[in-house]
Amino acid sequence: MSETTPSVRSLPPEPAPRRGAAAAAERPVVIRAENLVKRYGDFTAVDGISFEVPAGESFGLLGPNGAGKSTTMRMIGGVSRRTGGRLEIMGLDPEEQGPVVRAHLGVVPQQDNLDEELRVRDNLLIYGRYFGLPRAYLKPKVEQLLDFAQLSDKANSRVDDLSGGMKRRLTIARSLVNEPKILLLDEPTTGLDPQARHVLWDRLFRLKEQGVTLVLTTHHMDEAEQLCDRLIVVDEGRIMAEGSPAELIRRYSTREVVELRFGADRNAAVAQQIGDLGDRVEALPDRVLIYARDGEAVLEAVVARGLSPVTSLVRRSSLEDVFLKLTGRSLAD
Amino acid sequence: MRTSTTPSPRPALPPPGPEELARRGRRFGVWYFAEHQLLAMRSYLSVIVAFSVGHPLLYLVAMGVGLASLVDANGGGDFGGVDYLVFIVPALLATGAFMAASGEFTWPIMDGFKWHRLYYGPLVSPLQPWQIAAGHTLAVAIRLFSQSLVYYLIVAAFGAVPSGFGILSVVTATLAGLAIGTPLMAYAATIREEKAQFVMIQRFGVMPLMLFSGTFFPLTNLPVFLQWIGWLSPLWHASEIGRVFSYGYDEPLWLSIAHVAYLVALAAGGLALAFRTYRQRLVD
Ligand SMILES: Nc1ncnc2c1ncn2[C@@H]1O[C@H](COP(=O)(O)OP(=O)(O)O)[C@@H](O)[C@H]1O
Ligand SMILES: [Mg+2]
Numbered sequence: 001m002s003e004t005t006p007s008v009r010s011l012p013p014e015p016a017p018r019r020g021a022a023a024a025a026e027r028p029v030v031i032r033a034e035n036l037v038k039r040y041g042d043f044t045a046v047d048g049i050s051f052e053v054p055a056g057e058s059f060g061l062l063g064p065n066g067a068g069k070s071t072t073m074r075m076i077g078g079v080s081r082r083t084g085g086r087l088e089i090m091g092l093d094p095e096e097q098g099p100v101v102r103a104h105l106g107v108v109p110q111q112d113n114l115d116e117e118l119r120v121r122d123n124l125l126i127y128g129r130y131f132g133l134p135r136a137y138l139k140p141k142v143e144q145l146l147d148f149a150q151l152s153d154k155a156n157s158r159v160d161d162l163s164g165g166m167k168r169r170l171t172i173a174r175s176l177v178n179e180p181k182i183l184l185l186d187e188p189t190t191g192l193d194p195q196a197r198h199v200l201w202d203r204l205f206r207l208k209e210q211g212v213t214l215v216l217t218t219h220h221m222d223e224a225e226q227l228c229d230r231l232i233v234v235d236e237g238r239i240m241a242e243g244s245p246a247e248l249i250r251r252y253s254t255r256e257v258v259e260l261r262f263g264a265d266r267n268a269a270v271a272q273q274i275g276d277l278g279d280r281v282e283a284l285p286d287r288v289l290i291y292a293r294d295g296e297a298v299l300e301a302v303v304a305r306g307l308s309p310v311t312s313l314v315r316r317s318s319l320e321d322v323f324l325k326l327t328g329r330s331l332a333d
Numbered sequence: 334m335r336t337s338t339t340p341s342p343r344p345a346l347p348p349p350g351p352e353e354l355a356r357r358g359r360r361f362g363v364w365y366f367a368e369h370q371l372l373a374m375r376s377y378l379s380v381i382v383a384f385s386v387g388h389p390l391l392y393l394v395a396m397g398v399g400l401a402s403l404v405d406a407n408g409g410g411d412f413g414g415v416d417y418l419v420f421i422v423p424a425l426l427a428t429g430a431f432m433a434a435s436g437e438f439t440w441p442i443m444d445g446f447k448w449h450r451l452y453y454g455p456l457v458s459p460l461q462p463w464q465i466a467a468g469h470t471l472a473v474a475i476r477l478f479s480q481s482l483v484y485y486l487i488v489a490a491f492g493a494v495p496s497g498f499g500i501l502s503v504v505t506a507t508l509a510g511l512a513i514g515t516p517l518m519a520y521a522a523t524i525r526e527e528k529a530q531f532v533m534i535q536r537f538g539v540m541p542l543m544l545f546s547g548t549f550f551p552l553t554n555l556p557v558f559l560q561w562i563g564w565l566s567p568l569w570h571a572s573e574i575g576r577v578f579s580y581g582y583d584e585p586l587w588l589s590i591a592h593v594a595y596l597v598a599l600a601a602g603g604l605a606l607a608f609r610t611y612r613q614r615l616v617d
Binding site for chain 2: 112126
């Protein structure tokens with residue numbers, strides 16, 4: 001049961017492994033979920049989810065609020081008891097070996113739970129103590145983490161005084177105190193402004209380059225596209241699709257999308273008239289989407305029919321479109 | 334080779350492996366959590382000192398000196414032949430710990446589960462829920478013991494503790510705090526919305542217990558139909574045993590043992606209950 005357990009004692013000395021599906025196949029599986037089910041009374045929050053994460057991969061759970069992402073993450077950490085299915089982290093069942101499994105993991109929960117009354121540095125120190133790490137290890141480690149989180153100049157500030165993005169970075173730094181090889185990130189950038197998100201993404205890229213396995217949940221398709229090698233699209237506790245962002249877009253969408261706005265009262269009616277253009281037309285309350293290989297050509301055809309949208313835009317397909325195709329609903333909040 | 338472009342100040346040694354970290358967590362997790370709480374207490378140390386030492390000292394001056402002159406002038410026979418001051422010191426000592434505990438085992442618990450969600454940090458470390466409850470209890474026990482010790486040394490310096498065994502009343506005062514505290518902690522862990530429960534507990538639980546626990550006058554001065562409050566109150570038991578230690582208050586040995594046993598039973602029972610409520614709340 002432990003033949004796939006790699007050393008987790010320190011960061012890998014070799015350069016980051018090559019990413020992508022081909023490389024993934026050769027690497028040991030660090031997380032294996034089989035038919036995971038979680039029920040709260042009659043309500044089924046997670047409804048038979050299966051996936052495998054090889055070491056070093058950046059794996060995402062993309063889905064709207066309430067899809068069951070956080071519940072899945074908590075089951076991985078062994079702090080939510082599954083109703084059914086099998087789960088192995090480094091070959092261990094988190095329900096039976098909670099402390100060992102959690103010693104393997106770094107966890108960034110959806111909601112920050114920093115001690116706001118303590119200083120930034122003390123938050124890291126205290127967290128390291130939870131892992132039984134000696135002060136001799138923690139002293140330099142904490143400085144290194146502060147540096148990584150770009151918080152060195154805030155080391156003596158109370159957490160109270162940090163911005164949302166800084167708190168999030170501190171939470172991520174904190175989760176790295178035991179040098180985990182697997183990092184669970186539950187909605188790492190939700191609620192942050194675009195600039196703060198980019199800073200965070202940059203930090204996560206660094207970790208990925210260092211070979212840390214990232215498992216992250218998000219309901220932002222741009223985040224999933226940025227960070228994930230591979231992801232599952234989750235809705236109502238079930239997996240709707242699985243693949244790399246590019247694969248999913250290829251499989252479930254067209255290369256380009258034309259977004260047209262005719263005004264809320266006309267969108268549906270116009271959609272009828274242009275239903276034959278492109279591969280597929282979606283009428284949303286606020287806009288009409290036409291899926292096509294060549295967006296510009298479709299846009300020209302629309303104009304040629306004498307229709308004049310208030311705004312028009314040709315863009316590449318995104319995971320948002322994949323989600324729309326799979327569920328008929330929009331992913332955005 | 335690190336790919337990070339920002340240079341790390343000093344490379345840290347690799348940490349011990351997960352198995353070892355988990356082993357440490359199982360062994361010392363209670364202490365690890367207590368460390369956090371003690372560090373947090375340090376940041377409001379002045380408040381703790383003012384509240385837990387200053388407050389009972391105020392009582393001591395008002396009751397022990399002011400009221401005592403009146404009481405003693407009327408022949409202090411009711412108090413086992415000792416000065417009124419000597420009579421109330423053990424009770425005030427226990428009361429200080431009791432009051433502090435009623436705060437430490439309520440609001441910080443809500444902070445752990447709900448307000449700042451502090452418990453959800455250690456929850457995803459190797460620690461287990463029961464260790465969070467036990468660690469909090471340990472940290473508060475250390476606080477109660479320290480404040481009681483400081484208070485004891487002050488009153489002893491004023492000659493208000495005739496017997497050297499009085500130092501043991503510091504322990505029983507701490508126990509009184511835990512006896513009220515751990516059941517409160519078990520209860521606090523079940524509260525989803527803090528409306529006014531804690532304030533109600535203070536007003537209609539803690540305060541009446543303080544008044545009817547033989548603190549300022551012997552319980553036997555109360556009508557019998559009110560004395561049961563004292564029998565149930567950890568504060569009465571702690572005050573009585575404190576008196577035994579402080580000035581050799583004369584009571585049967587079995588009763589002294591019963592006082593201690595009652596306090597230990599409440600503290601241990603409350604803690605066991607808290608292990609359950611913590612687990613139920615943190616792991617669903
Ligand atoms: N403790 C709980 N009791 C009852 N229902 C819950 C509990 N936790 C989560 N749920 C429900 O399970 C569903 C999935 O929740 P969650 O995993 O938090 O979704 P996500 O993280 O994808 O937004 C939601 O409908 C949520 O209301
Ligand atoms: Mg969530």
